[in-house]
Structures are given as C-alpha cells and as structure tokens.
Amino acid sequence: MNKTSGNLVVVDDDPYVLESLSSLLMNFGYSVRAFLRGGDAVAYFAKSGGDLVLTDINMPQMTGIELLEAVHRHDREVPVILLTGYAEFSVAVEAIKKGAFDFIIKPYDPLYLFHAIEKGINYKRLLQIEKNYKAELEETVKQRTQELADTLRMLTEMSTEVVKRLTAAAELRDEETGAHISRIGMYANRIAHFLGMPDGFVENITLASAMHDIGKIGIPDSILFKPGPLNDLEFATIRKHTVIGAKILQGSAYAMLRMAESIALNHHERWDGSGYPNGLRGTDIPVEGRIVMLADQYDALRSRRAYKPSFDHETAYKIIVSGDGRTLPGHFDPEVLRAFKELATQFDDIYSGLLDAADKDVPESTPSWLRSTN
Template identity: 35%
Template sequence: MDEWKQNAKFLIVDDQEFNISLLHRILTRAGYTNLVTTTNPLQLEALYREHRPDIVLLDLHMPEMDGFTAIRCLRNWNEGEYLPILVLTADVTPEAKKRALHEGANDFISKPFDRTEVVLRIQNFLATRFYHLKLQERNQDLEQRVRERTRELELAQAEILDVLGRTAEYRDDETGQHTKRVGDLSARIALGLGLSPDEAALIGRAAPLHDIGKIGIPDDILLKPGRFTSEEFARMKEHADIGSSILQGSVFPVLQAAGTIALTHHEKWNGSGYPNGLSGEDIPLYGRIVAIADFYDALTHERPYKRAWTKEEAISEIIAQSGQHFDPRVVEVFLDIIGSEAPFNIARGD
C-alpha cells in the first residue's frame, strides 16, 4: 500500500498560484510526485478525465466555477466511485462547510496550510481510497467468476437437456436430430408470434423434451410399422402423461416449460386431441407451438415405420388442419417461417 500511496495521482485546483506552489512543495517533500495542478477551474473536467486522480484538492472560492460547482461535477463524473475531495478554504463558516459537504466534499484543509495536517489528512484519505480500489477489484473478480460459473452451468444444463431429448428419440431416430429441429423451429415460431427473445429461447430449449415420455412405451408399440390397434394407441398416448410426470415438480423454468409441452403438444385446437381433450386457447401456447413443429418435422423425415413426406405435402396437410388440429394463428406464422430461407437458430444462440 505504501508504494501505491506514493504513486497516487493528485489533482489540485486553486486559482492562486501561491497556494498551488505551497501545496506542491508540501506534497513533494512528503514523497508524492504524481501531481497535476491548475489555476483554471474550467480545465477541471479535461484534467480529471485525462489523469483519473486518486484524490482532489479543491479551492472553494474561484472565478468562473466555484468549488461547490466543481464538487458537484466531480461526483457526477466519477459515477459513484470513492474519490476523496478535500476542500481548500479560509472560509470556515458553518454554512460553507454544510454546503460543501452536501455537494460531496469529504473534508476540509484550512488556509493557511499546516504541513503536518495536510499530509496526515491526505494519508488517511489515500488509505481509504486504496482499500476501496482493492475491494472493487475483488468484487469485479468475484463477478467475473460468477459469470464464468453461470456460463458453465448454462452449458451443462443445455447439454443435459440435449442428452435427455436424444434419449427419448433414440429408439426411432438414432441421429437425435428430430428433437433439435423441433426446438429450433419452435423458437422461430415463438418469435414470430411476438414472444420475447428470452422466452423464445426458453421454448427452443424445452421443446426437445416433448416426447421424453416415450421412454415408457414398449418397442413393439413405438416401432410398429403398421397402424395401431385401439389398445396400442391408448398405450402410445400415455407418453404425454409419462413425460409430464417425469418433468413435474422442477423449480427450473426450462423444465417447467418442458413439462407443459410434454403434456399438451398432442392436444388439438378442436378438442379431439389427448390426453385431456383441451381445445382452443385452453391449450397452453407452448403446446400449440410445439404441436405444429413436431408434426411438420415428423412428416418430412423418414422413420422405420413411415416414408418421408415432401415439404409441399406436409404444408398442404397443415393448412388443411388449421382450425382443426392446429391454432390458425400459429399456422400463419409457421407458413411465413417455412417460406423464408434465412438460417436461424435462436435456441442454440446462432
């Protein structure tokens, strides 16, 4: 600290050259050499911004800009950082002191100067400044560590969600790309509907878990190449409740959203869906968004039990199902997005 104090930066403003010279001698003899001085208070801002002083010694009564105004300006410029301001004055009236303190002065040095008093007061305030800067550095270091740790946790969460999504799809989509595509398309639709970028990204991260409940469905049903019997279809429909049960009770927004999506993405606008026969806007918006993203991607990609539809075939079917299976407003946004060839991936931050 002693070395730092000796290298501390001073800014001295006094319209009397004699006072400047006297303070310069006192401070130089005390070992301080980094001194910037001016007799023109109008140079205060330029000198402050150029040198970023550790302490300011300021005359109270000066022409063109008095000390009160100078103190107020300094407090505005340093944006809350601890900067000792010592007022140099022969005006020791209670009114002057109160006003200077109100504007942000820290202490007073009376004229004529007493060398010992000047040096001791400056030493005390520089010590406070030193510890303030060290505390600020420590806080910045901690904030950086928190940011780094938060980023690590976010990456870990994203990886876990990706693994969970691919786990659900592994038996009928070994590439795991279906869940990613559904997440990406869902995020784009959410943005198109006017949701905030943060909420759209949340949907994009949650949507890949829409079919996590499939892990509870036997292979002979999940991978069956033909049509389901009524009993098999009833069993298949259970994956919505299974997925919701897996995800329920989480305190994390992304898993809460995923639980809602898992439960409701097979509901239909006309009320004929499952598991609860919800209709219209009683179906959560997240479920309505993922319903169309999942439907489109499933149609346009081959599975062990079905051929891939063309893009045109899938779009025609979605248009036909607007107001029946799908929310018409979501269909409109979906069609705008599919008609655009601009690459986009908000869920993964591209």
C-alpha cells in the same frame, strides 16, 4: 515528536526564507525539494509528484494561488499550504475557495507549521487509502460478478447438456434424434418469437420443447419401433407417452421444466378438441403445447418413418395448411398456423440445415446448441 515521513515541495521567491524553511523541514525529517519560482515547482510536481506543497502566496511571477491551481490540475487531492506575511482576510477566503488545505501567517510557529504539514500528509494518505479500498472493492465486486456469471453459464450449459442427453435417451435407436430435437427447438423458437411472446417464454420453450417426447422412454420398443401400422391397443399404449413424460417432469421448481411438463402432456392436443390425452379444445390447451404441436407435426411430415416416406417442404406445407384427411387445419391454433405460413420458408431452411449461427434472422434468445441443425 511523532511524525509521518513525506516528500514536500517548498516554494518561496526569497532565497534566505526558502533556505531557512527547507532546513527546518529537513530537521523535522522530511524530504524537501525547494524552488524559487512557482513555474519550476509546478514542472517538478507534474513529473515527480509529492505529498504536500508549501508555498508563499506573494510571488511576482506566479502567485501562491496560481501555483495552487496549477498543482491541482495535476492532482486534486494533494494538500497545498499557503504562507503569507499579510493577514488579509479576503486573501485567506480566496485561498480556501481555491482549495488551499491551510493558510499560515508569517512569522509562523514551527510547531504549528509541523502539525499543519502532518495533518496535510495524513489527509492525503487517507484519501489514497480510501481510493485504494474503493478500487479493491470494485475489483472484488467485478471478480465475484464474473464468477457468478461463469457459474450461471456453466449451470446453463450443464442443464442444456442434461436435457439433450435425457431427450436422446427417449429415442435411443433413432439416428435422427439429435437433429429432430434441435429442429423442434428452432421451430418453436421462431413461432414464439413471431407471436411476440416475452423473452423468458421464448428462451424456455426453445429448450423445453426438446423434451416433448421424453415419455417415450416408458413405451415398449416393440410398439415404438413397429414397422407396420399400430392396432388400437398399441396406439392407446403409445399415446401414454404424453402422460408418462409429464410425470417424469412434474413438480419442478424451475419454470423451464414446468413448461417442459406442460409440453410433454399437451403437444398432441388439437385446437378442435380431437387430440389426446385429455381432448382439450382451443385456448384450454396451453400455448406452448399449441406451438410445439405444429412444430412436431411439420418435422414428422418431413422425416422418414417406418410407416411413411419423408415429404418435401411443399407437400408438408400443403398438408398442414390445407389438410389431407388425417391432418386438418382445424387441428392447429389459428394464430400459430398463421405464424407457420409466414415462417414457412424458414422452417424449410431449418430442416435443411441452412440456418446457423451466422444467419441474421436467428433470434438472440436461441441457445448456441440450437443455432446449427446440421
């Protein structure tokens, strides 16, 4: 006979029946632990387990059904076969309801008993195989998900690094470039967050705004770093950095780079139509361009340039809010200007390097490389 090896727990309060049944099962090749009392069998099973429990149903101290329930409290999947000398239909139904694997009437046919035990052991092992497969599948999915997350994080970090290096190349000799890039991203992040823009927009503008001046790569150094005022021809040339930047970034399939293209082209457009390169007016200017235009203007006022000293926060704030003849409040989107007024203190803190990753006001969408501007 083909059989599956297994560890059986056998219970019967009649010592002669227990001995003969145990001997029969051992002759079949099973490992058998025999008990006269159900309580002892449950204690053993709780400690050592087993592949199948075979018990008489009519025992004085603990019935077979009570033993069945006790065993299943430790392991719901172990098969329990009940033996009885009385073919009572109601008892059989109750046993099945309680989770009995099989119900065998004494005197039993040894071959039938053997097949019932084999069926139970195979059932238990199939359940274990299924459980192991599910656990392995869950672990595989978890591992692959983590691998994908790690790859995505690596690609995001790599993209951020490429953006930083590419942008720094636009103003290679400007020692303020790195801090300027970080600050523009932080300003834009704060304004977009304040205006209630979607999370994806906030995340994209935070990184894309760093490329607003990428077109300066195409401007001659003699003009870009001229210490004195620019003449009309030179000023017309430097204005071209908006178009050059848009051409460098155009045609991307990625939303962040498409936004960067828009920002590069439009961050010198003005709400009143007096900006460049296309003289767009009002809401014809993409909102990302309107946001970065103010952010860039504030940072330019705060920064020292060859043609101007650096201004403190109060002076820069007054110029943007009230105007100074060259800069006018009408240059800015009124909603973006309102956001600036509300966030002015934070702008000062950002420029001064006082906001870092520990600051509770830093939005969660802010990339780690922008969380410190020192």
